Amino acid sequence: ATGIAHYLEHMLFKGTENMGTLNYPKEKEVLDKITATYEKRFSETDPAKRLEYQKQINKLSVEASQYAVPNEIDAIYSSLGSRGLNAYTDSEETVYVVDLPKNRLEQWAKVESERFAKPVFRLFQPELETVYEEKNRTLDNKERLLNEAVEKSLFKVHPYGTQTTLGTVEHLKNPSLSKMYEFYKKYYVPNNMAIFLSGDLDIQQAKEIVTKYFSPWQKKEVAKYEVPQEKPLIGIEKTSVNYKGEEKVVIAFRTVNYKSEDKKALTLIDMLLSNGQAGLIDHDLVYSQKVRSASSYPNFDDDYGAMYFYGIPKTGQTLEQVQELLLAEVEKIKKGQFDESIIPGIIKSLEIGQKSQLESNDGRVGLMKSSFLRDVPLEEVMSFSNQLKSVSKADIINVANKYFGKNYIVAYRYDKDYSFPKIDKPGLEKMKLNTNQKSKFATSVLDINPAPIAPKWVDYNKDFKVDSYAPGVLYYYTKNPLNDIFTLNINYEYGSKHNKDLCYVMDELNNAGVDGMTPEQLKDQLFKMGINISYSCSDYGFSANISGLDSEFEKGVSIAEKILWNAKLNNTHLKEKVKNIIASRVDSKKDLSTLRSALSQYVTYGDKSGYIDRMKNTDLENLSVNEYPEMKNQLAKQNFKLYYSGQLPMQEVENIVKKYHQPQNITVPLLNPIKRPQDIIMTRHNKPVKIYFLNYKGAQAHINLLIPGKQVNPEERLINGLYNEYFDGGMGAILFQEVREARALAYSTSGRYNLAGRLGDQDQMSGYIGTQADKTIEALKLFIDLLKSPPESEQRFERAKSALDNSYRTNYINFRSVAGTVQSWGELGFDKDPRPQFFNQLPQAKFEDVKSFIKNKIASKNLTFMIVGDQTKINMTDLKKIGDVEMVDIETIFKN
Structure with missing residues (x-):
């Protein structure tokens, strides 16, 4: 059987004899029956008998779920303020990761030593169907499809090529719990495992904690792996x-x-x-x-x-x-x-x-x-x-x-049609979720109360400096405390909305020659220096970006400025690039991720979608580098912002940049660029539920959600954060538990209320469920129910509150991100770090505040869904019973 290592990775989140259970002796009686039934099904070849065994497993799984606390490990870690609990399996490794506050190291050790020493593979059937969904995602992945074909040919006897991480579709349909336990006993042994810790730790204390909790594990011999010997490739x-x-x-x-x-x-x-x-x-x-x-x-x-x-x-x-x-x-x-x-x-x-x-x-x-x-x-x-x-x-x-x-x-x-392998929907009953209860083990972990970590806020007088580089030009300086790598960004508020040709022509600076050097010679010189120079452009901005070692800072700035103002551009190169852009536009109409993005932008912004409001192919073909002189002259008349992070003194950086990048001697820009307009979402309908459907042949249906909000109110940041944590804050939150854990309808889910990043812009609720196409109706109905009337749980709210508290205490802003973060706060009207304000308000937050947020922002609103999926695999009649369905064709969401 293939895919066992990956299956096992999933099951190591299900708990132990002590964690994730309310009554293990009772639960074990049912789990043993499930294991025995799986083995009968594994050996049976008669389809009718296999189906009968599957029905027995489903019934027993529901019975066993009454004793389980699903994903209790995530609930524990969320309460501890941890982030990023996850795992992955590759050809030669299975890795389990978590980011946790440094004062929680002992609780981490208590959980992990329990987790790996005494695992119980509960809730196996719904997790198995989740793996089906993960497999469906790979079937929709054209890169993975090609890479697996390469490996299969390259390695004919070695597992690198004979099996994939997820396993074959046939093996997924026929799992064996006993083989999984065998795999666990064979490879999950102390001398085949390692612990890696990195952070602001007391090393001696960390060693003592690890020794205390992991030293009882008994060393076991690991069977030597006999490497399959590949014959040489021939021809x-x-x-x-x-x-x-x-x-x-x-x-x-x-x-x-x-x-x-x-x-x-x-x-x-x-x-x-x-x-x-x-x-x-x-x-x-x-x-x-x-x-x-x-x-x-x-x-x-x-x-x-x-x-x-x-x-x-x-x-x-x-x-x-x-x-x-x-x-x-x-x-x-x-x-x-x-x-x-x-x-x-x-x-x-x-x-x-x-x-x-x-x-x-x-x-x-x-x-x-x-x-x-x-x-x-x-x-x-x-x-x-x-x-x-x-x-x-x-x-x-x-x-x-x-x-x-x-x-x-x-x-x-x-570029031809792909025939997708079929994985049948097994018809699983909903599992019982004891989300408001916890095991005695969880209580013992959470009862450990280390001294809290004091939050670290951004100090506007110490963590960065800002100065006037020239009239109207701000210079942000952040010291690099770790190494001698610098970054310098020169940002103009001038982009393609001011000159529609700008981004296409100025992108050629990335392929320019200068000072008698060809583009190839220039790239070689920069590479030898360890300097990276790039120019980027957007609707309302243009940037020169330089990075490398501080020792090469002046040379890097000098060359970047020469390229910006005195580049030698090649019109033939631009014309060839345009041909590739046009070809990519044709291919993008067949690409799943682009189709999803284009449908979303069309529904959200209508004709202002970036796939519609873009330059026509005929205009692209008329582009010329002869426009560059006028473009750089326009750019020279704009003010800009400077952002430096590195180890050179602030004044030295300013002196070097001024030597090569002279600002205009003016108090206001000579050209007043169009300011970026408010980000307003298009109001498309007044239906309770509206569904925009784009037909696409694939294994999965991709369901995206949109609920337009009001103009941003930065003071709602705290309650917004609590709702997001409550609804979609990890494996113990509502969306994951109800969609994946209880019903196995999806591998990937998301649902968050997004506050806009700038005053005047509009908030929006967004979400996603990727599900096997024939589960679309069930998944969509559940999504709507969870949005309109999510399960209420005071305990889950307290976990969300604790998680947010720990997040404020431990999420430090990286030095390279300080200036950008300060800028984003300024866009919302804050002239200092706003987090202390919300941190101090957090203890007073009540569950009623979140329920009021749900009622006013989500439950009372019209819902818009965008579905990309195969309409031959979805009951379209039932879909129309859920909401008003509008079929959208590809030519509607792509123009030009």
Whole structure:
């Protein structure tokens, strides 16, 4: 059976003999019957008998649920103020994560040591159906479809290719609880597990806590894994998949595992080919626009590795032609036709990346995790970029010729209909939810009361500085306390709504030459310096963005300014880009995520949707870089804002920037740009329920919700936060519990009331349920019920309140985000950190306040739903009984 590791990951959230249960002896009697019935069903081949066993399992599951406290582990962690409780399974790891306040470490240890030592696989049937929904999501994922086909060809006997993380559809339909327990006993043993902690910790205290709670675990031998031996690939093996949308080719060469010495040269080869700036593929294929897009990436696992190259064709180009272009770049490496002077830039890029990774707890844990999983010292992981300095050009050529020969896999994804495997809806009864009760174990955890953490608010006099760079120009400075990586943003309130051609033409600055250098030469120079320069544009803004090491700050600013004001733009390049934009517009009409976005924008904003109110293809074709001189002149007459984060002194930064970026000597802008209008949602109907339906062939139906609100009132921030926590604040909240835990109608759900980010803009309630298409009616009815009359629970409200309290105490604003956050508060009328105000109001908040919020903001409002799904799998007659249905076609939501 495949997919067991992933199943088990889900079941490790269900509790133990002590956690997640109200009466385990009684519950166990029923759970044992469920396990026995599953084993009978697992061995049975007669469809009628299998169906009868399934009915017995459903009945027993409902009986067992009366003793269960669903997702109690999440309820505990929410009460502790933790965030991000989650897990994931990959080919060689299953990882469980949570972010928690530092004063809750002992409670975490108490929960986790219990969780993994004594798991009970309760509520298995609804969780199984949740995994079905997760599988449905992958069936709607064209990238995953292609990647699985590649791996299947690349690894014919190793699990890398013979099975997927989620398992096959057939195996999903026929699970075995006993096999899952066997897997748990085999692999979930102390000497096959590790704990990674990162944060503001007392290291000695942390060691003592971990020792106290985890040392009782008994060491067990882990069976040695016998690595399946792959036969060498012979010749070029081709495979293909069909999926509507853009076509794609992937080329894969089998290489080496993580510990191989050749990994170093292969890493450099990948970066020599594709690093986003100065690789051979970047220059020869992407910048020159010989393909729509292309790149490479390596993968080094415990047993084997591979190097992958992929490309997306232009209009009229075949996948085979893209394949040949990619292989031609690989040949250049094999022949030594590359500039080895770029290698120090590659090493510097990796060093900067690691410094950035060390800025966050997630990044630090990731490095420790690599050390454990790959069984290499942490020092070796940390010093990998330095080790690359010993690799010579001859080494690179030898390794390239060793692995990139005539034996490889080629996979094509064609723009054709895909036949979705069918997973039948099993007809599960609703589970009983004891959400207002808790186990004795949970009580014992929550009774531990450590000293609370004092909140840390943004101090406008210490955490950042703001100065007048010039009349009308503000300069925000934030000190980087961790490393020597700087970021500088120069932001203008000037965009495509002021000049419709601006974003398309000024985007060419990202592909410009300057000072006699070609674009390729300029990108090479910047890459060697470790400097990244980009220019971005939106409806009402334009930005120059620079990052790198402080030691290169002045050079970076100098070059960025030269590009901004004296760029050499290539009109042929712009014309080719336009062709790719037009081709992408055609493909986007077949792309699920784009269709969902376009339908949502159409319903929300009507003709102001970004997919409708956009430049016509004919106007795109008339664009010219000859517009650049006038555009930069217009930009020069605008005021701007400066944002710097780094370690250079504030005055030194200002002096350097002024040396190259002279502000206009004026007190007001010479050109007054159009201000961004208020964000107002279109009023489309006065029906209690209105459904806009877009037909799309897929495994799932995607249900999005919209309830327009009023203009934002920042003083409602506290009650808004409490409602969101109460309704959708994790696995113990209403939406997850009722939709996923009790009925297994979806894998992914969301529902939040979103306060607008600027005075005058309009709030909105948004939500989402992704469900198997034949469950659409049931899911939609439930969604409406939960919005109009959600279950009332004082205990759940208190959990939400506790979670919000801990959030205020522990959610510090990262130094790189301080200036932007202060700006966003200013947009709402706050001239200081508003959080202390709401934190102080929180103890007085009552459940009645949330109930009043629901009544006035949600339950009394008309509901708008947008559904993208296959109408042949949905009972459209029943859908029309729920609300007024309007069919929407693709040409309505896309224009130009």
